[in-house]
Amino acid sequence: MSHQTIELKNVSKTYMRDSLEIPVLSNISLTVPEGEFLALMGPSGSGKTTLLNLIAGIDRPDKKGSNRNPYVNQIIVHGTDLGTLGESALAAWRSRHMGFIFQFYNLLPVLTAYENVELPLLLTKLSRKEKREHVEAALNLVGLADRMQHYPKQLSGGQEQRVAIARAVVSDPTIIVADEPTGDLDKVSAAEIMTLLERLKSEYKKTIVMVTHDPRAAEKAHKVMHLEKGELSS
Amino acid sequence: MRIPLIYSIRNLLTRKLTAFLTILGIALVVFVFSAVLMLAYGVKRTLVATGYEENVIMLRKGSDNELPSNFPRDIANLVRTLPQIATGQNGKPIASNEVVTIINLLKIGTNDMGNVTVRGVSPEAMELRPAVQLTEGRMFAFGSREVIVGSSINSRFRGAKLGQTLKIGGDEWRIAGIFEADGSGFESEVWGDAEQVMQTLNRLSTFSSMTVRLNHKGDFDALQDAMDRDRRFQQIRIEREKEYYERQSQLMATFIRILGLVVTIIFSAGAMIGAMITMYASVANRTVEIGTLRALGFKRRSVLATFLLESIFLSLVGGLVGLLIASGLQFFTISTINFGTVAELAFSFSLSLDIALWALAFSVIMGVIGGFLPAARAARLDIVTALRAS
Numbered sequence: 001m002s003h004q005t006i007e008l009k010n011v012s013k014t015y016m017r018d019s020l021e022i023p024v025l026s027n028i029s030l031t032v033p034e035g036e037f038l039a040l041m042g043p044s045g046s047g048k049t050t051l052l053n054l055i056a057g058i059d060r061p062d063k064k065g066s067n068r069n070p071y072v073n074q075i076i077v078h079g080t081d082l083g084t085l086g087e088s089a090l091a092a093w094r095s096r097h098m099g100f101i102f103q104f105y106n107l108l109p110v111l112t113a114y115e116n117v118e119l120p121l122l123l124t125k126l127s128r129k130e131k132r133e134h135v136e137a138a139l140n141l142v143g144l145a146d147r148m149q150h151y152p153k154q155l156s157g158g159q160e161q162r163v164a165i166a167r168a169v170v171s172d173p174t175i176i177v178a179d180e181p182t183g184d185l186d187k188v189s190a191a192e193i194m195t196l197l198e199r200l201k202s203e204y205k206k207t208i209v210m211v212t213h214d215p216r217a218a219e220k221a222h223k224v225m226h227l228e229k230g231e232l233s234s
Numbered sequence: 235m236r237i238p239l240i241y242s243i244r245n246l247l248t249r250k251l252t253a254f255l256t257i258l259g260i261a262l263v264v265f266v267f268s269a270v271l272m273l274a275y276g277v278k279r280t281l282v283a284t285g286y287e288e289n290v291i292m293l294r295k296g297s298d299n300e301l302p303s304n305f306p307r308d309i310a311n312l313v314r315t316l317p318q319i320a321t322g323q324n325g326k327p328i329a330s331n332e333v334v335t336i337i338n339l340l341k342i343g344t345n346d347m348g349n350v351t352v353r354g355v356s357p358e359a360m361e362l363r364p365a366v367q368l369t370e371g372r373m374f375a376f377g378s379r380e381v382i383v384g385s386s387i388n389s390r391f392r393g394a395k396l397g398q399t400l401k402i403g404g405d406e407w408r409i410a411g412i413f414e415a416d417g418s419g420f421e422s423e424v425w426g427d428a429e430q431v432m433q434t435l436n437r438l439s440t441f442s443s444m445t446v447r448l449n450h451k452g453d454f455d456a457l458q459d460a461m462d463r464d465r466r467f468q469q470i471r472i473e474r475e476k477e478y479y480e481r482q483s484q485l486m487a488t489f490i491r492i493l494g495l496v497v498t499i500i501f502s503a504g505a506m507i508g509a510m511i512t513m514y515a516s517v518a519n520r521t522v523e524i525g526t527l528r529a530l531g532f533k534r535r536s537v538l539a540t541f542l543l544e545s546i547f548l549s550l551v552g553g554l555v556g557l558l559i560a561s562g563l564q565f566f567t568i569s570t571i572n573f574g575t576v577a578e579l580a581f582s583f584s585l586s587l588d589i590a591l592w593a594l595a596f597s598v599i600m601g602v603i604g605g606f607l608p609a610a611r612a613a614r615l616d617i618v619t620a621l622r623a624s
C-alpha cells in the first residue's frame with residue numbers, strides 16, 4: 001500500500017463545445033500523500049475546478065490509454081482506480097471517502113443546519129441515535145451546536161460555510177475537497193474557515209485539496225501548486 | 235438511501251402560490267371526475283332500490299320497458315292462478331296489473347315541461363311495494379279519479395300539491411295524497427287506479443305490465459318453468475323486478491360515465507400540463523441543489539423519486555380537496571330524464587368507497603404523468619454542469 005492517497009497519472013481533460021475541442025488539462029501527474037493539505041492556485045479558467053472535480057470523482061478524465069500505455073488518464077484514490085467504477089459505485093464511493101466544500105456553501109435552503117449536516121448520513125446504515133451523535137459532534141466541531149434548528153438564510157455566510165464543513169466531515173471521509181471555500185467571505189470569516197480546515201488536517205488527519213485565489217488562505221496549506229495553461233507546477 | 239419527503243414538502247411550501255394553483259387545477263379535475271361517478275352511481279342506486287328481490291315484473295315479449303308493452307287482461311287473470319304467487323292478507327294473490335303512461339307538467343321555477351310517469355295500479359300494489367308510504371293526505375279511492383303523487387314530483391312540478399288536480403287523458407284528477415318510497419324511482423311517479431287510468435286512455439283490454447310477489451324469492455325458476463309449459467303465456471316475458479330496474483339504469487349510468495370521463499380526460503390534460511410546468515420550474519430552481527445531492531452520493535434514482543414524489547404529493551392533495559368538495563354534492567338531489575323510460579327521475583349524487591379510491595388513484599396518476607418528464611430531467615442532469623449552474 002502506498003501512502004499516496006491521491007495519484008493522478010498523465011491526466012488530460014478536454015471539453016467539447018460545438019465540435020470544438022477545448023483542452024483544459026493536459027497530461028497532469030500529481031500525487032498527494034495521506035494527511036497533506038494541498039492548495040491549488042492559478043488564474044481564472046485555468047482548470048482548477050476541473051482538476052478538483054476529477055479528484056473528487058464527480059467528473060471523468062479523457063478516455064483511458066491504450067494497452068501500450070495503460071497509465072494514461074488514471075486516477076487512483078485510496079488504492080481505487082476511479083476509472084473502473086461505474087456511476088452507481090462511484091456515487092457510493094464518494095459518499096464514503098469524499099467531503100465537499102463549495103464556494104457558495106450549497107446548503108439546501110429548506111433544510112435546517114441539523115438536517116443539512118445529516119444528509120450524507122442518510123446514505124449510511126447508522127441508527128437514528130448514531131446519526132444524531134455524529135451530527136451533533138460535527139456541529140460542535142464547527143462551533144454551531146446552538147444553531148442546529150436554524151435555516152441557512154438565518155445564518156451569516158461564514159456560519160453557512162461552517163455548517164457546510166460540518167456536512168463535509170460528518171461521515172468521516174478521508175479526503176476533503178474545497179473549491180474556493182473563502183471566496184465569498186469577509187476576512188474575519190475567511191480566517192475562521194481556514195483555522196477550521198487546518199484543524200481538520202492536524203487533529204483529524206484529513207487529506208485536504210483546496211482551490212483558492214487567496215494567498216493568505218494558501219499560506220495555511222502544506223504545499224501550494226500552480227495551474228496555468230493546463231499545466232501544474234510547484 | 236432516499237432523500238426525505240420533508241425536503242419535497244418544504245420545497246412546495248416555499249412556492250405557495252404555484253403549488254396552490256396546481257392543487258386547484260387537480261382538485262377541479264378530481265371534482266368533476268368524482269361528481270360524474272357519483273351521479274352515475276346515484277342513478278343506479280335509485281333505480282336498483284326501486285325493485286324488490288321477491289317481485290317479478292311481466293311484460294309483453296319484445297318490449298324493453300313498460301311504456302310500449304301490452305299485457306292482455308285475460309293473461310293477467312291467468313297469472314293470478316299460478317301457485318308460485320304469494321297470497322296477501324285479503325286472501326287474494328299479491329299481484330298488480332299496471333298501466334303506465336306519461337303526462338307533461340311544468341317544472342317549478344322554469345317554463346320547462348317535464349315527462350312524468352303515471353302508473354295505474356291494482357289494490358295489491360301497496361302490499362307489493364311496502365316502501366311506498368303516504369306522508370300527506372290519504373290513499374286514492376279505487377273507482378274514482380284520484381291519484382297519489384310521489385314526493386319528488388310533489389316538490390318539483392307545478393300543480394302537484396295535495397288537493398290540486400292533474401290532467402291525465404283529458405280528465406281532471408284530484409290529488410288525494412303524497413307518498414315517499416325510500417328514495418327509489420317510485421317517488422318520481424304518480425299513482426292512480428289502473429282501471430280508471432285505462433278508461434281515460436281508452437285502453438280497455440290491455441295493461442302495460444304486471445308485477446307479482448313470489449312466495450319465496452327462490453321460486454323464480456319454478457314460475458318461469460310453469461309459464462314456459464303453458465302456451466297461453468308464450469307472448470309474456472318475466473324478469474326479477476330488481477334486475478329490470480337495474481337494466482333501466484344501465485343506459486343512463488353508462489351515458490353519464492362516458493360523457494363525464496371524456497370531459498375529465500380533456501380537463502386532466504390541462505391539470506397535468508399545469509403540474510408539469512410547476513415541476514419543471516421546481517427542477518430549474520434547484521439545479522445546484524440537485525448537483526450537490528448527487529456529489530454527496532445520492533443516486534439518479536433518488537433524485538427521480540424525490541421529484542416524482544413531490545408531484546404525486548401535490549396531486550394527491552389536489553385529489554383530496556376535489557373529493558372533499560365533491561362529497562358535499564351528496565346533499566343535492568337532481569332530476570333529469572331517464573333515457574330508459576323517457577320519464578323524469580330524481581336522484582342524488584352518491585359517494586362510495588370505490589369512487590373515492592378511484593378519484594385518489596386518478597389524482598396519483600395525474601401526478602405521475604405530470605411529474606415524470608421534469609423528474610427525469612432532474613435525474614439526467616450531469617453533476618458538474620448542475621453545480622456550475624450557480
Ligand SMILES: Nc1ncnc2c1ncn2[C@@H]1O[C@H](COP(=O)(O)OP(=O)(O)OP(=O)(O)O)[C@@H](O)[C@H]1O
Nearest residue numbers: 015016017022024043044045046047048049050051
Ligand atoms: N462543461 C464545460 N463545457 C465546456 N467548457 C467547460 C466546461 N466546464 C469548464 N469549461 C471550461 O474549462 C476551463 C476551466 O474551467 P474551470 O472551472 O476548471 O476553471 P477554474 O480554474 O476553476 O476557474 P475559476 O477560477 O474561474 O473558478 C474554462 O475555460 C471553462 O470555460
Ligand SMILES: [Mg+2]
Nearest residue numbers: 048049050179
Ligand atoms: Mg473554479
